[in-house]
Amino acid sequence: MAQAFCRALAWAVLGGLAIAPGLLWALPTGRAVAVIPWLGVAVLAGAALWTFRQRPTLAAVAAEVDRRAGTRDRLGAALAFAGSDDPLRRAAVAECERALAGFDLGGSLPWRVPRAVPWMAIPLACIAWLAFFGAGGGPVGGGAADAATLAVADRLESLAARVSREETSEALAEALRKSAHHLRTEAVGPDARREMLRELSTLEELARAAQGESPMDAMSEAFSGEEGELGEAVRRNDPQAAARALENRGTASGAMDDEALRQALERLARKQSGGASSPLGEAASRALEAMKQGNPSAATEAMRQMAQALREGAGQKQGKNVMQALEEMKNGGVPAMGEPQPGEEGGDSRQGSGIAMVEATGGNPEPRGATGASASEGSTPGGNPGTEHDEGSKASPFGDATQPAGHEPMQTRLHGLLGEGETLQSLIPTRTEDPKATAAYQAIYRAAAPAAEEALESEAIPLGSRFLIRRYFEAIRP
Amino acid sequence: MNPPEADTAQFRELFRRIESELRKRIVGQEPIVEGVLVALFVGGHVLLEGVPGLGKTMLVRSLAEVTNLHFSRIQFTPDLMPSDIVGTNLIAGEENRAFRFQPGPVFANLVLADEINRATPKTQSALLEAMQEHHVTVGGVQHPLREPFLVLATQNPLEMEGTYPLPEAQLDRFLFKLKVAYPSAEELHAILDRTTSDTDETLSGVAGSVDDLLRWRAFVRSVPLTREVQDYAVRLVLATHPDQPGAGEETRRFVRYGASPRGAQALILAGKIFALLDERFHVSRADIEKAALPALRHRVMLNFEGEAEGITTDALLAGIITALAQG
Numbered sequence: 126m127a128q129a130f131c132r133a134l135a136w137a138v139l140g141g142l143a144i145a146p147g148l149l150w151a152l153p154t155g156r157a158v159a160v161i162p163w164l165g166v167a168v169l170a171g172a173a174l175w176t177f178r179q180r181p182t183l184a185a186v187a188a189e190v191d192r193r194a195g196t197r198d199r200l201g202a203a204l205a206f207a208g209s210d211d212p213l214r215r216a217a218v219a220e221c222e223r224a225l226a227g228f229d230l231g232g233s234l235p236w237r238v239p240r241a242v243p244w245m246a247i248p249l250a251c252i253a254w255l256a257f258f259g260a261g262g263g264p265v266g267g268g269a270a271d272a273a274t275l276a277v278a279d280r281l282e283s284l285a286a287r288v289s290r291e292e293t294s295e296a297l298a299e300a301l302r303k304s305a306h307h308l309r310t311e312a313v314g315p316d317a318r319r320e321m322l323r324e325l326s327t328l329e330e331l332a333r334a335a336q337g338e339s340p341m342d343a344m345s346e347a348f349s350g351e352e353g354e355l356g357e358a359v360r361r362n363d364p365q366a367a368a369r370a371l372e373n374r375g376t377a378s379g380a381m382d383d384e385a386l387r388q389a390l391e392r393l394a395r396k397q398s399g400g401a402s403s404p405l406g407e408a409a410s411r412a413l414e415a416m417k418q419g420n421p422s423a424a425t426e427a428m429r430q431m432a433q434a435l436r437e438g439a440g441q442k443q444g445k446n447v448m449q450a451l452e453e454m455k456n457g458g459v460p461a462m463g464e465p466q467p468g469e470e471g472g473d474s475r476q477g478s479g480i481a482m483v484e485a486t487g488g489n490p491e492p493r494g495a496t497g498a499s500a501s502e503g504s505t506p507g508g509n510p511g512t513e514h515d516e517g518s519k520a521s522p523f524g525d526a527t528q529p530a531g532h533e534p535m536q537t538r539l540h541g542l543l544g545e546g547e548t549l550q551s552l553i554p555t556r557t558e559d560p561k562a563t564a565a566y567q568a569i570y571r572a573a574a575p576a577a578e579e580a581l582e583s584e585a586i587p588l589g590s591r592f593l594i595r596r597y598f599e600a601i602r603p
Numbered sequence: 604m605n606p607p608e609a610d611t612a613q614f615r616e617l618f619r620r621i622e623s624e625l626r627k628r629i630v631g632q633e634p635i636v637e638g639v640l641v642a643l644f645v646g647g648h649v650l651l652e653g654v655p656g657l658g659k660t661m662l663v664r665s666l667a668e669v670t671n672l673h674f675s676r677i678q679f680t681p682d683l684m685p686s687d688i689v690g691t692n693l694i695a696g697e698e699n700r701a702f703r704f705q706p707g708p709v710f711a712n713l714v715l716a717d718e719i720n721r722a723t724p725k726t727q728s729a730l731l732e733a734m735q736e737h738h739v740t741v742g743g744v745q746h747p748l749r750e751p752f753l754v755l756a757t758q759n760p761l762e763m764e765g766t767y768p769l770p771e772a773q774l775d776r777f778l779f780k781l782k783v784a785y786p787s788a789e790e791l792h793a794i795l796d797r798t799t800s801d802t803d804e805t806l807s808g809v810a811g812s813v814d815d816l817l818r819w820r821a822f823v824r825s826v827p828l829t830r831e832v833q834d835y836a837v838r839l840v841l842a843t844h845p846d847q848p849g850a851g852e853e854t855r856r857f858v859r860y861g862a863s864p865r866g867a868q869a870l871i872l873a874g875k876i877f878a879l880l881d882e883r884f885h886v887s888r889a890d891i892e893k894a895a896l897p898a899l900r901h902r903v904m905l906n907f908e909g910e911a912e913g914i915t916t917d918a919l920l921a922g923i924i925t926a927l928a929q930g
Contacts, residue, residue, distance in 0.1 A: 188831040191887075192928075198832055198887035205829040206885070214827050216607040217884035 133179070135239035137172035141165065142248035146255055151588065199224050274312045274321050277454050281305035281328070284450055297447065300331050319582070323575040325455045330572055332447040340364065340405045340435050347393035347409075351385065368432035375412070375428030381421050387413065405434040567603040574598065610822055611879055617819070618644070618880060620809045621669050627806060628665045629658055630797065631790040638781045638897050639666060639755065643816075644823050645872040647778025648734050648754040650719075650769075650901060657783045658794075659757045663715040670816065671808040672712035673749060679722035681765070685729030689739040690746070704741060709733045712749050712813070716756040720766040727773055730754065734776045751816055771860065771904060778869050780901035826875040828886035835888045835927070836870045839895060842923045843903050851926055853919060857909030862902035869898035892924055 141164050148160055181189070187201040194200075203221035206214035285301035304324040312320035341364050348359045355374055358366035374380060393409040412427030577598055581591055618640060625636050635651070639662065642649045651659045660676065667674030677688060690707035694700055708714065709730065716730060733739050734754050738747045756777070758769070774780075786794060841847045844861030845854050854861075873894035874886040881890070900916045909919075 184829070184831055197881075197883065197889050198829065198885065199883075201829045201831050202827075202885035202887075205831075206827060211827065213607045213825055213884055216611075217827060220882075220884050 132239040132241070133176045134169070134172035135241035135245075137168045137175070139241040139245050139248070141168040142245055142252070146248055146251040194228065196225060196228065271317055274308050274317045277321055277325070278305040278308040280450065280454060281308070284447060288447060297328075297331050300328060301447075304328055319578065322455060323579065325451050326571060326575040329448055329451045329455075330568075332451060333568065340403065341367065343393055343396055343403075343405060344435065346396060348389045351389060364435045368435040371428050371432040371435065375425045375432075380428075381416055381419060381424060387416055390416070403434070405431055408434055570601070570603050607884060611882070611884065614819055614822060614879055615882070617809070617811070618876075621666075624669045624806050624809055625662070625665050628797075629662050630793040631786050632658065632662070632783065634897075635662065635781050635783055638779050639663075641873050641876045641894075642755075642778045643670070643751065643753055644819055644876055645778060645869075646751060646753075646820055647869065647872070648756070648776060650774070650777040650780040651755060651757045651783055652760055652780060653757070653783025654785065655759060657785065659755075659783055660715060660717065663713060663755045665806055667713045668806040669809055670713075671811075672751070672753075672813070672816075674713045674715070675708040675711035676715040676717060677708045678717045679719050679726070681721055681723060683722045683726045685726050686741075688726065688729045689733065690741055692742050702742070704744070704746060706746065707739075709739060710746075710748060712751055712753065714752075714754045716754055718759055719756040720758040720769055722767065724767055724770065727767065727769060730756075731773050731776065734773075751813065751820070771902075774901045775863050775865050777901060778873070779897040781897055823875050823879065824872070826878055826884065826886060828871065828874070828878075832874075832886050832888055832891065833871065836867050836874070836891050838927060839870065839891065839923065840864070840867045840899070842927065843899065843920070851923060853914070853922055857905055857912065857914045857919065858903060859906040859909075860904040862899045866899050866902045870894050873898060895924055896920055 144164065145161060148164070184201060184204060187204045188198070190196070191198045191200045199221040203218050203225070206218050209215060209218075281301045282305045285298045285305065288298040288301065289295060304327070308321055308324060312324075341359070341362055344359050344367060345362070348356055350356070351359065353370070353374075355367060355370035358370050374383070374386060377383075380386060390409050390413040394406060394413050396406070408427050408430035412424050412431065415421070415423035415427055581594055586594065621640060622636055629636060639649055643666070651662075653659060663676075664674060666672075677683075686707065688707050688709050690705050690710065692702040693705045695703035719727065719730070729739075733748060733752075737750065737752050738745050740746070754777075758766075838849055840862045842849045842851065842861075843854060843858060843866075844850055845856075845858045847861070850858075850861075870891050871886070874890035877890035877893050878884070878886045896917055899920055903916045903919065905914060905916065905919075
């Protein structure tokens with residue numbers, strides 16, 4: 126019975142060990158480690174239950190002992206005929222007792238190593254290989270992040286130092302430092318890449334919030350009904366012209382009594398007070414205050430500061446640089462074509478990252494490392510498309526970085542007729558003064574994509590269906 | 604009533620005594636002698652297969668002398684009629700002219716049916732009823748045969764042309780089929796020394812009376828066996844059937860028919876005697892295995908592929924026994 130239990134236990138352990146590598150491969154490390162003890166309990170319980178159900182009868186055990194010991198079924202006969210009144214059966218029992226009196230039955234039943242034990246070497250080797258190298262390739266140490274993650278953490282540290290030095294946003298600098306620390310200590314194993322993307326996405330949101338609204342966006346909202354040079358410049362989205370117009374307006378006679386200007390400044394100051402403050406908003410508040418106080422020189426100076434803020438895009442520049450740097454890190458450290466390097470002057474900030482170019486994802490995904498990330502920087506998504514290992518057609522769940530507007534304009538000559546031609550007008554719905562949407566779709570997508578990615582890995586979604594969900598999110602990518 | 608130990612010892616002694624007495628005439632052939640004696644004490648019939656001149660007739664004649672049993676010999680020929688075996692009604696008496704039954708040679712305790720495969724199936728079937736029912740019916744009247752009744756048939760494996768192979772139904776009525784092997788050089792020397800000199804061994808009747816023999820038959824049947832040993836015999840017989848779940852690859856491939864339940868009966872009865880001879884009071888699997896070949900080799904029918912491949916039933920049965928032992 127004991128040997129039968131050992132045999133059943135060995136086979137059950139072999140079955141459990143055969144499953145364990147699959148769990149380590151398919152599940153996140155933390156969940157797999159949590160499941161394995163329960164798997165061990167199930168193995169023990171299964172082996173015990175199987176042994177109990179398959180337990181042989183005493184007669185069968187006696188027959189097996191007789192067979193192995195060569196006792197010519199004496200044990201079975203003695204067991205079967207014990208207590209019988211038949212003379213021959215009693216004689217049979219007596220003869221069996223005499224014959225088995227000096228017989229060493231234990232020596233006839235040697236303990237044998239269950240046949241399942243040598244086969245355990247195979248799943249154990251698989252588990253050891255997975256534990257050492259990991260599903261993502263490369264050694265997985267006990268708590269040490271891989272090289273790519275460390276490089277990103279270093280860049281985040283330097284970015285945090287620059288943000289602190291230029292006094293853009295101390296909260297952003299602190300968030301950068303915390304993320305760098307988290308990547309160094311927590312982002313290990315096959316989940317490192319995912320963890321890194323999640324951190325970078327969070328930082329990107331913070332950087333966008335620190336960047337605040339584009340000055341020209343704020344100006345266009347506040348001065349949407351403005352006539353004259355300033356209104357014209359704002360509608361053209363020309364910060365330089367808008368700055369000149371603002372200065373001229375500030376120095377013009379009657380500026381203190383310019384009710385339209387005052388209302389526009391009120392709108393601008395109110396908007397800026399509701400969100401993150403910026404030099405433009407602060408200058409607008411000072412100008413408004415000066416106008417109310419009847420201090421033309423202070424109002425002129427404040428409007429000059431507003432013009433300066435428009436020219437410099439102060440606050441935008443650093444936030445934008447941080448966002449660009451984060452985008453580069455997400456793409457594996459290689460900036461997209463035409464994208465300005467961190468620190469460079471960018472184009473029109475309102476155009477943001479330009480038109481998102483979503484490539485077709487059916488069947489021919491980019492191979493690993495297509496974004497230019499070197500192998501030494503760690504694993505890059507890719508996988509086998511159409512299977513449970515499909516990780517999307519792009520290295521980043523946000524897609525490839527797109528070319529921002531303002532790189533090299535395409536020259537196109539249009540042929541037409543001089544003169545007054547037919548006029549076509551069409552109303553293009555756009556963002557209104559009081560839009561129902563409270564946030565840009567791109568921002569929502571960027572915020573939701575890491576959560577969707579995490580849910581895809583942690584939810585009980587059939588492995589073969591995950592690529593479908595990834596395709597869906599790629600299709601709705603802005 | 605003697606205690607079983609005493610009875611068993613007496614039985615063993617009687618068996619060995621008959622055996623040793625027979626060895627005065629029969630050189631070698633220990634399995635054959637033992638098999639014939641087993642059949643005698645079980646109440647079964649034996650088919651002896653061997654080339655001529657190996658002492659088959661001598662064995663049966665000597666057995667009759669030792670056991671004080673009435674012996675008759677029937678030489679089967681193609682022109683042998685059933686009435687030549689079982690007897691016939693004759694008109695007897697000058698005045699009454701009534702029919703009188705004249706018993707045939709089958710009315711003996713030991714009947715040697717020599718070269719049984721040379722007779723026609725009709726004649727062979729006449730022996731069938733006698734072997735199974737221990738009586739013959741002539742003219743509508745049943746005539747019981749003597750007890751104990753033992754048929755020892757012989758057949759020559761060489762001359763198969765012009766013979767009538769025994770049908771499966773008749774083969775199944777033989778308890779054992781024993782293959783008489785050719786003697787070794789030493790045995791041949793011994794045969795020549797005994798048979799070409801002027802010495803003639805006289806055998807003693809050591810088996811006691813017929814009633815003693817019948818009593819020993821009843822004693823043999825009382826030997827107990829466990830359910831596991833009987834199950835082993837059942838599994839052994841079922842393993843010879845190609846359509847049974849326990850059949851091996853060779854059985855499924857080469858066997859047309861497997862052993863009948865008579866085969867299992869033969870295993871158990873012979874096993875009881877082997878157990879007593881081994882000084883045990885219970886049958887073991889080793890006893891069943893010892894009886895397997897003689898009890899089953901003539902009950903397993905090979906198909907055309909088996910015969911074409913030259914498979915023997917002995918090899919097939921040996922493989923089945925090995926497979927059952929392993930597992």
